[in-house]
Amino acid sequence: MIAQQLLNGLIVGGVYALFALGFTLVFGIQKILNLAHGAIFTVGAFVSWYVVSLGLPLLLGILASIVVCGLLSMLVEFVCFSRLRKTGDEEFGAIISSIGAGLVIMTVVQRLSNTRVLRFPFETFPVRIYEFAGLRITLLQLFMVGCAALLVLALYILIYRTSFGRRIRAVTDNERASTLVAINPNATYRQVYFISGALAGVAGVLVGLAFSSIHFAMGEPYLLFAFVIVILGGLGSILGATIAALLFGMMQTLTIAFLPSGLTNTIIFLALFLILMVRPNGLFGKEAAGALRGRR
């Protein structure tokens, strides 16, 4: 039973990781909290639902969510952050403007959906259950964990093993200096926002599939979870966010399964406080905020 719940937690944590990585990526490079990230995640679930409800394949829905959410995230960057960035004092302003952007997106989604709770048809994903070593895993869970693992790995390679990743890290280290080596910081930022939005979009689809509940406010609790995860993992740290998301998923699942109802959030936030008392910068954080910074 414990092993099964741990497995469940790992799978849920994988989805949290996708969401939190997009959030921490933006913070890592710009030190900006993009509070519209939850709304973009919501759009991902809705786009995929609309595609599937048109009778098109789920895979197409996921691709549509990636593209739409990526572009929407770039739009948020353009509207909310690009001009603020020029002031050089964008951190607080970015919080306000991204809250506004998130509210606008949520309101549009609310109007389009008539405040309904939508869900993928039960048969969208075949119910197949596999057993190994006494553990059960469904095809949907395998799909979720596969997507999460693939995307996290791809992001890691992209950031740390490609020239594009070097550009991102160069801009993170010193935006002005990066221009001396022909890097366009604005273009780099836009590309990072696209990746961040795309990750949120995929997370939205997976959550919509797994939890059968797609509604305009679905991103709000995930934004709170993402805060916990990125703080726990260390602000801006990709590895930290990934591990923290998995820990968070397992902790959440175990508390729901084995502790009295209603204690889940209490336990999770208590654990967060305790960890921060011992490691104020999170499990993998670096003091200068941004584990992307300083990597060669």
Add this chain to the structure above:
Amino acid sequence: MAFDYRTPGAAALAALLATTAAPAMAEEVNIGVILSQSGNYAFVGVPVVNGMRLAYDEIVEAGGFGDNTVNFEYEDNRSDRAEAVTLVGRFARDADYDMIVGPIATSEAMATAPIANEMEIPMFTTATSPDVLAIGEWIFKSTETADAYMEPVALYVANELQPESCFVVGIRDNEGYVTQRRIVTDLLSSNGVEIAAEETILSTDVDFTALSTTIVNTAAPCLFVTAPPETAANVIIQARQAGMDPETILLGDSGMGSQQFMDAGGSAVDGAYFPASFVIDATEMSRQFAADYEEAYGNPPDIWAATGYTMMYVVANAVANAEEISREDLRAAMAATSDIPVVMGQGSLSFDENRVPHMGGVVMRISDGTWVAPE
């Protein structure tokens, strides 16, 4: 008084009103309606309002409010208890308002009923818990008490289907659902069904991964879920996705008789048993109501649409029979409600001395996306 009712339901009420209506001066009656059109309880509020509007048009057309002009002001409290409190306070303080219809949830009604009772304005809620009536004589409810409507389905499962054990899931943030969970749990266990486990969730929860694993591992042959329809459907869907035995007996509350539950659950909720206070084919009156409702709104009525329709006729009866249009006389007329022809239950509604409504209920089952009486 001449009536020209379009439906048999209205005709039946017309006959009743024509024989019992008190002679009264033509007056203006203002009624504040507080029903959630959005949020968690919109699944109740939207069809209730639809049913009320349909009934209102019929009653006005037939002169069923007597010589009075009755105005309804509809407000959406967005499933928010605090907003319901504010709105009830607003209507109660305004001397122009004579009655309040709503709010929906027991949690909202428990918070607002003391205000209505203190300020002496009749409040007619859809809350399921009988506790709301204990707050005072100004409070009325349209739903039968949970022990009345849950008993037939719980006993049917215990005595006819006879599962060895049952896994119980219910939300804990609404007193009405908590009461339903307690009543069914007591009825099942006192009739030989072991309660394998009892888990509570929040109405806003969506991740039932851990719960589903527990349900599957417990392997109880029966699952009772009492929660808002979409949440209940979600629990069942995720339990099925986690590998719950397809033969598991599904048992739920009256929300499973809503279109939202079937839309949300799809084939995953096929076979679920639930208590029904409204069955379209029960009477000629209910069939006519269903046809009119579908013509007006494009979809068949659910239990809540029938509830709204019924509530409007109960209010019309009270308005037509009040000595004078005052809060006190409307309260007295509401309390005197007896044998009103309705589209719900066994076809007539009466309030007993404790203002508990009685209509009778039946057990229904979902089969291939429709409601049928179990064999």
